[in-house]
Amino acid sequence: MPLRFALAGNPNSGKTTLFNQLTGSTAHVGNWPGVTVERKEGRYRNKQIGEEIQVIDLPGIYSLSPYSPEEIVARNYIIEQNPDVIINIVDATNLERNLYLTTQLLETGRPMVLALNMIDVLEKQKDVLDSALLSKQLGIPVVKISASQNKNIDGLMQAAIKASKEEYTSSSILKDSSLGKALDDVEEILVSLGIAHPLYHAVKLLENDSEVTKSLKLGSRKAEIDEICRVARESCDGGDCEAVIADLRYRFITKNCRPALKAAPRLEALSASDKIDKIITHRIFGLPIFALLMFLVFHMTFTENLFFVTDLPGPGIWLAGIVEGLVEVATNGMAALLETVGASALITGLVIDGIFAGLGAILGFLPLILVLYFFLSILEDSGYMARAAFIMDRLLRKFGLSGKSFVPMIMGFGCSVPAIAATRTLDSEKDRRVTIMLIPFMSCGAKLPIYAVVIPAFFSEGADLVTFGMYMLGIIVAIICGVIFKNTLFKGEAAPFIMELPAYRFPSLKSLGIHLWEKIKGFAIKAGTVLLAATVVIWFLSSFGFVDGGFGMVETNSAESILGYLGNALRFIFVPLGFASGPNGWKAVVAVLTGLVAKEAVLTTMAQLYGVEGDVLEDDGASGVLGVSLAASFGSIPAALAFMAFNLFCVPCMAAVAAISQEMNSRKWLWFTIGFQLVVAWIVAFLIFNIGTLLGF
Amino acid sequence: MQITLKELKPGEKAVVAQITGQGAVRRRLFDMGITPGAEIYMRKTAPLGDPIELTVRGYELSLRKAEAEAVLVDKK
Numbered sequence: 001m002p003l004r005f006a007l008a009g010n011p012n013s014g015k016t017t018l019f020n021q022l023t024g025s026t027a028h029v030g031n032w033p034g035v036t037v038e039r040k041e042g043r044y045r046n047k048q049i050g051e052e053i054q055v056i057d058l059p060g061i062y063s064l065s066p067y068s069p070e071e072i073v074a075r076n077y078i079i080e081q082n083p084d085v086i087i088n089i090v091d092a093t094n095l096e097r098n099l100y101l102t103t104q105l106l107e108t109g110r111p112m113v114l115a116l117n118m119i120d121v122l123e124k125q126k127d128v129l130d131s132a133l134l135s136k137q138l139g140i141p142v143v144k145i146s147a148s149q150n151k152n153i154d155g156l157m158q159a160a161i162k163a164s165k166e167e168y169t170s171s172s173i174l175k176d177s178s179l180g181k182a183l184d185d186v187e188e189i190l191v192s193l194g195i196a197h198p199l200y201h202a203v204k205l206l207e208n209d210s211e212v213t214k215s216l217k218l219g220s221r222k223a224e225i226d227e228i229c230r231v232a233r234e235s236c237d238g239g240d241c242e243a244v245i246a247d248l249r250y251r252f253i254t255k256n257c258r259p260a261l262k263a264a265p266r267l268e269a270l271s272a273s274d275k276i277d278k279i280i281t282h283r284i285f286g287l288p289i290f291a292l293l294m295f296l297v298f299h300m301t302f303t304e305n306l307f308f309v310t311d312l313p314g315p316g317i318w319l320a321g322i323v324e325g326l327v328e329v330a331t332n333g334m335a336a337l338l339e340t341v342g343a344s345a346l347i348t349g350l351v352i353d354g355i356f357a358g359l360g361a362i363l364g365f366l367p368l369i370l371v372l373y374f375f376l377s378i379l380e381d382s383g384y385m386a387r388a389a390f391i392m393d394r395l396l397r398k399f400g401l402s403g404k405s406f407v408p409m410i411m412g413f414g415c416s417v418p419a420i421a422a423t424r425t426l427d428s429e430k431d432r433r434v435t436i437m438l439i440p441f442m443s444c445g446a447k448l449p450i451y452a453v454v455i456p457a458f459f460s461e462g463a464d465l466v467t468f469g470m471y472m473l474g475i476i477v478a479i480i481c482g483v484i485f486k487n488t489l490f491k492g493e494a495a496p497f498i499m500e501l502p503a504y505r506f507p508s509l510k511s512l513g514i515h516l517w518e519k520i521k522g523f524a525i526k527a528g529t530v531l532l533a534a535t536v537v538i539w540f541l542s543s544f545g546f547v548d549g550g551f552g553m554v555e556t557n558s559a560e561s562i563l564g565y566l567g568n569a570l571r572f573i574f575v576p577l578g579f580a581s582g583p584n585g586w587k588a589v590v591a592v593l594t595g596l597v598a599k600e601a602v603l604t605t606m607a608q609l610y611g612v613e614g615d616v617l618e619d620d621g622a623s624g625v626l627g628v629s630l631a632a633s634f635g636s637i638p639a640a641l642a643f644m645a646f647n648l649f650c651v652p653c654m655a656a657v658a659a660i661s662q663e664m665n666s667r668k669w670l671w672f673t674i675g676f677q678l679v680v681a682w683i684v685a686f687l688i689f690n691i692g693t694l695l696g697f
Numbered sequence: 698m699q700i701t702l703k704e705l706k707p708g709e710k711a712v713v714a715q716i717t718g719q720g721a722v723r724r725r726l727f728d729m730g731i732t733p734g735a736e737i738y739m740r741k742t743a744p745l746g747d748p749i750e751l752t753v754r755g756y757e758l759s760l761r762k763a764e765a766e767a768v769l770v771d772k773k
């Protein structure tokens with residue numbers, strides 16, 4: 001059995017950064033509380049240390065009496081899995097609140113090491129921290145580290161290994177207080193009953209934390225314990241042990257731990273973070289700055305006229321152009337190669353019309369997704385996202401959401417899957433459910449390629465404005481649905497909003513690199529598996545069919561193919577939405593169906609069905625040709641808009657459905673969500689097509 | 698003078714006297730360092746008037762006025 005070291009600490013104290021340093025992993029790090037929602041495990045890689053060590057990264061917690069789901073993951077691991085050592089990581093620049101959890105962790109009786117993180121920031125401020133004094137006061141080893149600069153990480157691990165080999169007993173700073181006697185008595189009874197973590201549970205009993213204590217088997221000693229607790233509570237001010245215990249912990253920290261920190265005099269009354277905050281969350285400028293930042297992010301990604309200079313592409317479009325060029329070269333090269341070796345029509349069809357046409361079409365849009373993600377990551381790493389939650393809370397509450405819904409919602413513009421997982425930072429079940437249901441309405445990175453092909457085919461000017469409009473449509477419909485939910489299914493009091501606002505940080509290049517790399521890796525895996533399989537299957541279904549009483553290869557993309565039959569059979573559902581009319585209408589239906597697997601597949605399917613090939617490429621590039629075919633197929637602007645809207649609102653993709661299923665943790669809610677999204681998609685597309693047609697577009 | 702935290706104006710300081718209410722919210726406030734005796738500096742309200750941002754125990758905390766109403770403070 002390897003040794004198990006658990007990283008525990010407050011949200012945003014640097015646990016994941018340390019975890020990445022220790023294990024060489026590239027887990028996601030952000031600067032808003034609650035990035036890690038599930039525990040992660042990895043191996044510590046250091047050949048000089050003979051031991052095998054498993055490191056567990058836990059979600060951040062403020063205390064051992066947590067109440068949001070991701071915090072319960074952390075608490076349960078510590079209490080139920082008994083890690084060999086708890087590495088309590090503490091933000092040295094925010095000592096007081098961080099040590100509050102430390103005083104609770106001491107009561108669990110696990111060997112513990114305190115890792116004082118962000119010591120580089122402290123040194124920059126010329127503050128002096130006496131770790132020996134801190135170690136003496138808390139009775140555990142204390143090691144100064146800087147996780148982001150990889151300083152003294154090995155020293156920390158050595159201390160932890162040493163701690164794992166030593167005898168260790170639980171201790172509580174409450175023992176020296178007026179509650180000490182009662183605590184001793186209850187602990188003694190729990191020990192005699194053989195209950196695990198007796199001291200921790202004794203404190204919980206005194207606090208009357210029924211959430212934790214109701215599962216304890218106290219048997220015949222229950223009355224005795226109740227009596228001790230009752231007397232203790234009466235001795236507390238106002239009969240309130242909970243307040244007294246919290247107060248005692250903070251008092252201990254102020255008296256015994258704060259002297260360890262000698263803060264250098266600050267030259268200025270306001271720190272850099274304060275100054276930035278003053279502007280960004282300003283009463284009047286706060287909202288315009290928020291709108292401007294959001295505009296900039298999307299402008300940089302999608303515009304072809306950067307800062308309104310005609311034909312100066314933004315970074316997103318510029319990179320996309322380069323990648324498209326490369327795909328074209330590769331496709332032509334492959335076609336030439338196949339011709340040289342004399343490959344059969346079947347093989348050429350599969351490789352060029354199937355794989356290259358399919359994957360190539362999406363690859364061209366990867367840069368757009370990455371650029372969007374890059375700018376969102378900067379906002380996240382810098383600490384702005386937490387301010388956005390602060391600024392937007394009031395507004396979001398009107399829509400039945402919470403300020404804390406904001407970050408998951410914004411993440412939804414990148415990908416729904418991590419966004420849905422991120423809803424665990426929300427404290428109330430009600431807020432979580434609404435947020436999960438509405439996240440897919442944020443146009444994710446995979447929906448973008450659909451807009452990028454369809455829109456230019458219908459709008460020669462202002463394509464980026466229409467794209468922006470699609471994003472806005474998603475937001476507006478989400479708001480309408482939120483309001484409806486708030487007044488029907490989810491009536492009642494708003495859940496509390498108590499959130500830390502972390503100090504602003506300069507986003508680290510390494511962290512940004514990790515974000516982008518994760519995205520590329522995820523995309524590569526998807527392209528190599530689901531999408532590759534989908535392209536091959538679609539190619540097969542579109543090239544084979546029943547003709548003249550037999551099964552065989554038919555004219556590719558004809559109505560005789562299997563896909564043609566399928567599309568035509570389901571067309572009646574989509575005819576009222578406009579885009580399924582006309583001789584090619586079934587193609588749009590098939591595209592929508594494959595989109596239920598993955599939204600990238602919508603474009604792949606269309607590229608295949610409308611027969612875009614490498615050798616028909618002209619100056620416009622593959623997407624331009626596809627656009628021309630689409631324009632002919634859809635016929636009208638309202639039909640094209642309805643097609644995009646249906647794809648935007650209908651069930652996101654298999655991966656997102658899996659995430660919804662896991663987070664809702666209920667069949668009923670999963671099916672409700674799926675049904676809800678399909679109905680909304682149909683209604684919105686119907687309205688767009690019919691109103692648009694009535695208005696004469 | 699005892700008032701609720703909600704009534705504290707930006708730029709003012711106060712000391713926490715008591716936290717009314719009960720249950721999870723109350724416990725969360727304790728966990729975040731809002732305990733009797735804690736010093737609070739009211740930084741600002743959000744652009745739309747709610748929530749509020751304050752400094753407590755050396756860090757910045759944001760909470761809604763609905764939660765702040767449960768915190769009784771002595772204005773300095």
